[in-house]
Amino acid sequence: MGFLDNLDWRFATKEFDPEKPVSKEQLEKVLAAIRLAPTSYGLQPFHVYVIEDMKIKKGIKTNAFLQKQMDTASYLLVFCARVDKDDMKQRVDEYINLLAGEDKLKKVKLEPARLARKASIQSKSAEEFATWAMKQCYIALGFGLAACAELKIDSCPMEGFSKEAIDRVLELPESLKSTVILAIGNRKEGPKNPKVRFSNDELFTHI
Numbered sequence: 001m002g003f004l005d006n007l008d009w010r011f012a013t014k015e016f017d018p019e020k021p022v023s024k025e026q027l028e029k030v031l032a033a034i035r036l037a038p039t040s041y042g043l044q045p046f047h048v049y050v051i052e053d054m055k056i057k058k059g060i061k062t063n064a065f066l067q068k069q070m071d072t073a074s075y076l077l078v079f080c081a082r083v084d085k086d087d088m089k090q091r092v093d094e095y096i097n098l099l100a101g102e103d104k105l106k107k108v109k110l111e112p113a114r115l116a117r118k119a120s121i122q123s124k125s126a127e128e129f130a131t132w133a134m135k136q137c138y139i140a141l142g143f144g145l146a147a148c149a150e151l152k153i154d155s156c157p158m159e160g161f162s163k164e165a166i167d168r169v170l171e172l173p174e175s176l177k178s179t180v181i182l183a184i185g186n187r188k189e190g191p192k193n194p195k196v197r198f199s200n201d202e203l204f205t206h207i
């Protein structure tokens with residue numbers, strides 16, 4: 001099956017079959033795709049908690065309208081936005097170091113970019129900055145979803161949970177905010193409804 005067939009095959013799975021867990025190898029591939037997702041300035045302003053522990057899954061479920069995905073999934077990937085501006089300015093330095101490696105001249109050439117990125121971060125209000133970081137989580141989520149489809153792993157993107165409560169369940173530091181969850185596993189049963197999408201005409205304008 002091709003890429004589009006696989007995207008058509010996937011659906012927001014409501015319940016997974018715990019008897020058919022996703023393997024560690026498959027999980028690693030999904031995480032690799034998430035890692036390869038593009039992000040603004042390449043800063044990857046998120047951290048993903050990969051949850052296998054049943055007690056934590058149940059704790060999340062309690063704060064997520066008791067949705068069955070939460071404790072039947074093989075893994076819950078909780079995308080957390082890095083919302084601390086100082087932390088992100090430090091990450092700019094780390095990113096430039098990774099980019100330049102041992103090349104001192106390259107590092108000098110990257111200095112304007114380093115300063116511009118830090119200035120851009122500094123210019124945002126705390127709220128704008130958090131929104132920016134959260135948007136990057138969704139790009140990574142999309143890559144994870146597409147990877148699952150390609151690997152024929154079932155998944156469900158999920159926002160139906162209390163973010164404050166999940167932050168507490170995961171004992172997150174102030175600098176991290178849970179944003180969106182990707183539940184992965186193998187479906188218990190197929191989709192109840194056909195796939196519904198608006199038409200191309202409604203979605204796209206070619207000019």
Ligand SMILES: Cc1cc2nc3c(=O)[nH]c(=O)nc-3n(C[C@H](O)[C@H](O)[C@H](O)COP(=O)(O)O)c2cc1C
Binds near residue numbers: 012158161195196
């Ligand atoms: C950001 C986001 C959050 C979502 N949150 C939930 C959720 O909490 N629970 C759920 O059952 N489905 C959730 N969904 C799934 C959507 O309802 C589903 O993707 C949509 O209806 C399209 O159906 P399909 O994915 O089966 O093609 C979410 C989807 C996205 C993209």
